[in-house]
Amino acid sequence: MATNAEIGIALPDWRDRFQRKMQSIARLDVAEFDHLNVVNHTTRSLRHHESIAAMPRAMAVVSTGWCFRYRLLLDGRRAVFGFWMAGDLVNLSPMSPGRSHDLAAWGSTELIVIAEVDYRNLCDASPGLVAAIATNERLDALLLANQVLRLGRMTAYERMAHFILEHWERARFAGLTNDNDCPMPMTQDLMADALGLTNFHVSRTLSRMRSDKLIDVERHSIRLIDPDRMIALCDYESIYAVRNQGRSDRDPFPTRSTDAHAAGSP
Amino acid sequence: MATNAEIGIALPDWRDRFQRKMQSIARLDVAEFDHLNVVNHTTRSLRHHESIAAMPRAMAVVSTGWCFRYRLLLDGRRAVFGFWMAGDLVNLSPMSPGRSHDLAAWGSTELIVIAEVDYRNLCDASPGLVAAIATNERLDALLLANQVLRLGRMTAYERMAHFILEHWERARFAGLTNDNDCPMPMTQDLMADALGLTNFHVSRTLSRMRSDKLIDVERHSIRLIDPDRMIALCDYESIYAVRNQGRSDRDPFPTRSTDAHAAGSP
DNA sequence: CGGTCTGTTGAAATTGATCAATACCGGTGG
DNA sequence: CCACCGGTATTGATCAATTTCAACAGACCG
Numbered sequence: 001m002a003t004n005a006e007i008g009i010a011l012p013d014w015r016d017r018f019q020r021k022m023q024s025i026a027r028l029d030v031a032e033f034d035h036l037n038v039v040n041h042t043t044r045s046l047r048h049h050e051s052i053a054a055m056p057r058a059m060a061v062v063s064t065g066w067c068f069r070y071r072l073l074l075d076g077r078r079a080v081f082g083f084w085m086a087g088d089l090v091n092l093s094p095m096s097p098g099r100s101h102d103l104a105a106w107g108s109t110e111l112i113v114i115a116e117v118d119y120r121n122l123c124d125a126s127p128g129l130v131a132a133i134a135t136n137e138r139l140d141a142l143l144l145a146n147q148v149l150r151l152g153r154m155t156a157y158e159r160m161a162h163f164i165l166e167h168w169e170r171a172r173f174a175g176l177t178n179d180n181d182c183p184m185p186m187t188q189d190l191m192a193d194a195l196g197l198t199n200f201h202v203s204r205t206l207s208r209m210r211s212d213k214l215i216d217v218e219r220h221s222i223r224l225i226d227p228d229r230m231i232a233l234c235d236y237e238s239i240y241a242v243r244n245q246g247r248s249d250r251d252p253f254p255t256r257s258t259d260a261h262a263a264g265s266p
Numbered sequence: 267m268a269t270n271a272e273i274g275i276a277l278p279d280w281r282d283r284f285q286r287k288m289q290s291i292a293r294l295d296v297a298e299f300d301h302l303n304v305v306n307h308t309t310r311s312l313r314h315h316e317s318i319a320a321m322p323r324a325m326a327v328v329s330t331g332w333c334f335r336y337r338l339l340l341d342g343r344r345a346v347f348g349f350w351m352a353g354d355l356v357n358l359s360p361m362s363p364g365r366s367h368d369l370a371a372w373g374s375t376e377l378i379v380i381a382e383v384d385y386r387n388l389c390d391a392s393p394g395l396v397a398a399i400a401t402n403e404r405l406d407a408l409l410l411a412n413q414v415l416r417l418g419r420m421t422a423y424e425r426m427a428h429f430i431l432e433h434w435e436r437a438r439f440a441g442l443t444n445d446n447d448c449p450m451p452m453t454q455d456l457m458a459d460a461l462g463l464t465n466f467h468v469s470r471t472l473s474r475m476r477s478d479k480l481i482d483v484e485r486h487s488i489r490l491i492d493p494d495r496m497i498a499l500c501d502y503e504s505i506y507a508v509r510n511q512g513r514s515d516r517d518p519f520p521t522r523s524t525d526a527h528a529a530g531s532p
Numbered sequence: 533c534g535g536t537c538t539g540t541t542g543a544a545a546t547t548g549a550t551c552a553a554t555a556c557c558g559g560t561g562g
Numbered sequence: 563c564c565a566c567c568g569g570t571a572t573t574g575a576t577c578a579a580t581t582t583c584a585a586c587a588g589a590c591c592g
Contacts, residue, residue: 057400071415074501079419081411096408098503134323137403142362144410145347149337151417152462153345156580187538196418198581203539219589235339237364422548453570467548469572485557 014063014112017087024173026132035126040118046105054094057116062088065109071101080194082143087174089136151196159195160205162234184222280329280378283353290439292398301392306384312371320360323382328354331375337367346460353440355402373451417462425461426471428500450488
């Protein structure tokens with residue numbers, strides 16, 4: 001298979017994104033990532049809203065675009081559990097015995113799918129990756145816990161702030177931000193289902209935040225005007241700080257070089 | 267160290283509970299569990315509300331009693347993420363970089379702690395257990411997702427029903443139930459923090475459920491009078507069905523032999 | 533340029549929160 | 563055995579956040 005580099009394109013390869021992501025959560029020798037160059041995988045292109053069949057013990061790296069996990073209730077209510085962006089590792093194992101859980105693409109999305117055997121081979125070859133992937137699972141659990149925190153004990157305004165901060169932090173570490181500009185492709189409908197609100201209230205809350213000079217909302221991105229005030233108002237705790245050993249606990253958002261936005265838009 | 271069997275006590279050992287739990291989520295050869303007899307571990311007794319320090323990559327099996335995970339906000343609001351009961355495997359790795367997450371005992375509780383090295387040895391010795399533990403991690407994630415579903419998109423009444431059903435199903439598989447009687451040691455305050463409600467509203471909701479002839483509430487247990495109606499009203503999906511290969515999808519609560527209640531009460 | 537998806541805004545309705553008061557229950561000590 | 567105590571549960575009245583419903587304005591797309 002030809003890499004982007006071979007055909008002369010400078011855009012980050014999925015391996016670059018994945019490596020960046022993994023290095024942000026674990027101290028990893030660069031050599032570990034050589035294994036990625038030879039790992040067997042298939043590329044899957046998904047259209048907006050297309051869902052991704054579960055594959056036991058298989059993994060996928062989001063190359064471009066976005067995925068989200070959700071569950072429908074009988075009367076159509078939808079709960080959104082989380083989002084995955086470029087560079088993120090998505091566990092493709094079925095979430096629940098039932099059929100109501102789903103993983104779907106948001107916007108046109110490309111996934112690098114690593115099947116069970118190949119994933120196992122990769123793990124055998126690279127114990128460092130195994131550890132990093134385990135840490136990544138802990139991170140996924142933390143994201144779910146944050147979701148519970150927001151939904152269970154925060155007001156709409158706090159929820160929104162906390163959600164945006166978390167999303168921003170993830171996007172920063174994935175190299176998707178541009179200064180305080182952060183891709184935010186979700187519709188307010190989708191955010192509503194992730195925040196446990198109605199789309200109406202999402203709209204109102206966002207515009208209140210705008211008038212409070214906390215954020216600027218654009219087409220498919222959001223700009224944070226006053227992150228510190230936002231962090232304080234919802235008691236946001238970084239999801240990365242300690243994992244990234246060298247850094248202070250109190251600086252949840254280390255500065256990093258920024259690529260151009262690479263979001264697949266719906 | 268002397269086992270209960272050696273000193274003539276018939277109560278289930280933590281190994282029995284753990285084995286039962288593991289077998290309910292994965293097809294496992296009984297021989298795999300022999301490794302448990304030689305695994306290095308320490309026993310930790312905890313008092314009500316005592317918290318359990320995080321230990322990276324260590325695990326613990328709940329022997330008796332209950333644990334719960336929570337996070338405090340600055341103003342004292344508390345979000346409860348989940349509960350663990352006898353036989354459950356608890357991941358002791360720190361949940362988040364911050365200090366606000368905590369794992370604590372509910373009632374007097376005994377934990378079998380397996381430190382990092384010993385856990386690693388156990389895994390090396392027993393590949394079957396590794397797979398089962400991975401499945402267990404998926405189950406933990408599903409429980410968190412269920413929590414998100416409840417908090418995000420269900421009414422108080424539905425939340426309560428869904429929560430009770432999930433708790434009941436877990437207790438059944440752990441062998442803690444007696445027919446439709448299920449240990450429920452939590453106070454309404456604690457349930458409130460798990461359900462995103464006030465203790466007042468928990469009280470009201472429970473008494474409405476009682477008058478609707480869905481449940482009976484006793485000292486520290488709850489009795490399900492009409493599980494089917496309850497399952498229907500909140501669209502409950504079993505968390506075990508498919509993992510337990512031999513059974514039908516539509517029977518979320520297979521009958522099992524039942525031990526006596528073994529809950530540690532606060 | 534029409535159609536669909538998305539976002540905005542206002543008014544009314546409702547769920548669940550807040551506050552206050554009281555009852556209960558299981559211990560503990562006199 | 564009783565009195566008392568802290569923690570827990572109940573109940574009623576009021577209040578507020580968020581939902582619901584309805585109507586419309588933009589944006590994007592072929």
